[in-house]
Amino acid sequence: MDYTLLFVQVLNGLQLGLLLFLVASGLTLVFGILDFVNLAHGSIYMIGAFICASLTFVLGNFLWAVLVALPLTGIVGYALERIVARNLYDKDHLDHVLGTFGLVLVLDTSAHILWGPAGITVPLPLWLDGQVELFTGAVIPVFRLLIIGTGLTVATGLFWLVNYTRLGMLIRAGASNRTMVSALGIDIQTLFALVFALGAMLSGLAGMLIAPITGANIGMGGQIIITAFVVIIIGGIGSMKGAFIAAIIIGLIDTLGRSFLDTLFTLIMNENAAETAAPAVSAMMIYILMAVILAVKPQGLFPPKVR
Amino acid sequence: MKRLLSAALAATMLTGLAQAAEVKIGFVTTLTTGGAVVGKDQEKAVNLAIEHMGGKMGGLDINLIFGDDGFKPETGKQVTDKLVKQDNVDFVAGYIWSHVLLASRKSVLDAGKFLISANAGPGPVAGKLCHENFFSSSWQNDQTPMAMGEVLNQKGVKSIYVIAPNYAAGKGMVAGVKRTFKGEILGVDMTTWPTQLDFSAELAKAKASGAEGLFVFYPGKAGGAFMKQYQQAGLKNSLPLYTVFSVDALSLPKFQAANFTDVLGSQFTQQWDPTIDNAQNKRFVADFRAKHGAYPSFYAAQAYDSMFLIQSAVDAVGGDLTNMDGMRAAMKSASYSSVRGDYTYGNNHMPIQAFYLREVVKDSGGNWTTKIVQTVYDAHQDTYAKDCSMN
Amino acid sequence: MLKISDLTTHYGSSQVLFGIDLHIDPGQVVTLLGRNGMGKTTTINSIMGIIPATGGSINFEGTELVERASYKTANLGLGLVPEGRQIFPNLTLWENLVATSSNHLNVSNPWTVERVFELFPELETRQNSMGNLLSGGEQQMLAIGRALMTNPKLVILDEATEGLAPLVRQKIWASLELIREQGMSILVVDKNLKDLLRIADRHFIIERGKVVWSGTSDALHKDKAAQHRYLGV
């Protein structure tokens, strides 16, 4: 066993997991408080990436671009809530799925029209573009460490926000009984819009962080949104803790599966078969995990006690 | 709904009646999704070709219809069906992606039309599925990586690690390099196509394998993402990169905009380059640049060629589109002027052609482009030709 | 301060309220009585904008409440202690008090967590317990405290003593009297006629979505016929 490789892959898995958490946390917030299934959450991830990518060239620096793109993405989220999402809250989950599926088509096509099909490659400042050697042989790109750092910081911030601020109390209260929150004098519509915008910013931030790695691309949201749903379902919808744990688990499973499954498979089949079976099985693994968990715990790992 | 259908019906009847003396060409490419980067470049090249022809082939007007495959085999087959059955085209050209071509070929060939691949060249269509009405204006998938394998041998690389997407062309590329590379292949990673764009796990494995080189195939936008991550991982000195079809004229301007200088000097094999010295290529590259402000990609070059290949067929029979044999013979002779220079067709209608090693350089205007470093093969034929029953 | 006239409300296509008339004067304790299913809770939900009224008028100190958003109504100074308490189960007791607290009317001596604990001392030791772990009595006190923390002028209590032990019930009534002394108006929906006769100033009896009897405690006390006919006492 190559422990250096294992260490590097665990870090890679952690990084993927934290990115997933950024997307899933917004999703679970919105679902938890609004009971709203939002497939278009992934499109906001894409929009965040594109806005940030464009701004990187305008402002000349990736970090400045992120700082400006964050509130802009929040505004996009706010606008989507006002124009589309708000009108869907009263309907059932089926309508949410279909309505936001339509929204995905609209946003993806709009991004194609606005930014072209090519996608944008995002340059990083020099100091972020290098790599560090954590110990002999364990070389990690600096930027991936930055993603891990940002992810952990945001996760901490979110836990603080949800558990120790008045906004957080209102978010939790709203998740359990919106009528009562409203009857006690809180403008629930504005609270919803705020939460939606916050979710959008989190998802957008994930998109901004991935852009220097994979580029900003149309359709990038469609891939992550399903994984993010798997995360919040496994974690228990509405649970921030669940989302965090599930995201890390899935990030690790996916990365470690991609790295070591083929080696494992060569134990039971020939090399060629292992080479092709491994990627598919590792792609399937998160769904298998989800099915198994739901079969045992139909409400996910940490169902919040709200209703 | 009924009224809508009868209106649509009436419309099609009208166009059916208005059939003038024209040659109908369907061009299937990718116009939506991330794959559209490539499709758009082909679209530009095809339109430029038509312009250069003055809109005529063998005295007939050219009626060109583009079809969008949406980067999916199934959609590609559906638009192909429509071109064949509804628009009743005489030629179907295009096809960037091998799996789309494999899904669509039967629709065209069963209908007795000509099929011209302007990019994709999966093994089966060159071998056991070869067909008299199929021609390629590009290459067979394995050829380019075979040339790269040859280059690796010449450079004295002893071992490589391979990363490629898990679809028809990816498998072909891996098969190709395996065929000619004489050293050891320490590992092969096939990634989910086209969704996986983060290669951190694969890069870490490649590095840990201790290989002397990294062979990679990532067409379109994935190539850009891969190059970027390769650079971020800092592997340039420890694990040199050898690519096919992963750096192209579409990604270079983006790299230049992002000032991604590591890509300068990287090398890859190909059957064409903008610097190839012949009149057809000079005109193509110059006019393309004048019109679109960027170098054409090899996708564009092949699409451009596909139109002139068709033109040579229609010219040869003087516009008599019923003379299939005449058109077939004309194309088989490859007597048109190709932007890559002269080549011939093998028994399977795949080009027997030269392959070059290209390198990324700055041109005189400071734009990033490529030039030819050496000729790897003078006239290379693919290995599937022997499986083809035609002669 | 609150004047309801000819209020009608529907659930979907079926009508529940058929023209309620009711008024509360400043500093008064007023009750809404009647058997189950007669429209008491619906009346309160209509006042609070939880169920939109379909006709009539609800006037609170000159402001029309019909078609007004729930939170805007609350912010005029109406504090709701709802039927079933509806404590937020996933918030601690302390958080339940603080989450929605406000002082929109700039009351000079606003309610604080400390003052609520003075009123209900038994809550203080439980302040870090989650809402769903509190006993029924604690939840009821908390619900009252939660409403007080919005610093209302009018507190509305819907079935505030339902299912509580007599001792706890007495505590609730005692707290209401304290609140009243501080100048707040109170609207109570309850079934404990005996206690209410002692505390309340006026009573409204509702039957099939209409107010069928109204008057002072004295009048109700004497009108045994009405008591029997409408309340089954």
Add this chain to the structure above:
Amino acid sequence: MNNLTKVGWVTVMGMIALAILPPYFLLTGQAFYMDLATRLVILGIAAVSLNLILGFGGMVSFGHAAFIGLGAYAVGIPSYHATWGGFDLIASYNGLLHLVLALGVSALFALITGAISLRTKGVYFIMITMAFGQMAFFLFQSLDVYNGDDGLTIDVRSELPFINLDSPMQLYGLSYISLVIAMLLVKTIVNSRFGMVLQGAKGNNERMVTLGYNTYLYRLAAYVISGVMCGYAGFLLGNFTTFISPDMMHWTRSGELMFMVILGGAATAFGPVLGSSVFILVEEILSSFTIFWHLPFGLMLIGVVLFIRGGLMGLFKGKGK
């Protein structure tokens, strides 16, 4: 005709149009429209099957496209081996074998996934059915023998007695008759005691349970019936397109099926067929105008969800009922 409701009238007229127009297109040399109609009718069967559990049973299955794929591969795999050798056990062009495989595999898949999925409720059910669909998608993606992602071309269609599926007219005829039978079957099921329990459980599951019905078993049975019907649609689709790929099972395809049902009108007899018709025609018309057709298409989706209660069939119910 007088005692037909408006809805019934639309149903009859729609079905007559589907019976007459496509053959007319074929005879007038418009083979492409015949193709379009065949696709529409086959997806109509799939939508009708989904409607049984989604519309009448309240089970929002987001993985139904998996059954289409299973049915199609049940044609493709035996046919592939019959052409290229290997896997002698099932290598055959025999359509009856294909059919038995398609229905059997669908039933088995429905039984296993249904048994697990039905333990969950609400959005969990939506997502777990999607997860199973995705598993099928990735499974076939990994099957290298059948070209994985690249898909499988069916060189020889299923050989059935009396029917030649190579004839577009006969294939359409079979599909059309199958659609009619599927609609009648769903109607019969819905009006039976079984169907009553199913619909009762959709409205108020607890009440049905307290009435002594094991609603879990009823739902599971409905889920399996629906999966088998959808697998049959896959059998037809495989024979129609002669090209199958894992993409047929992708979650977006399941979403499209759901949309067809909702667009036409869930829990109505003709709604799913109307939905699939409108879906395919709109897609065809929009995409012939612009490559950006997903934009208006998405707007239409949102519009339908926001403004059309009960789908298009809801428009015909109107006030005159």
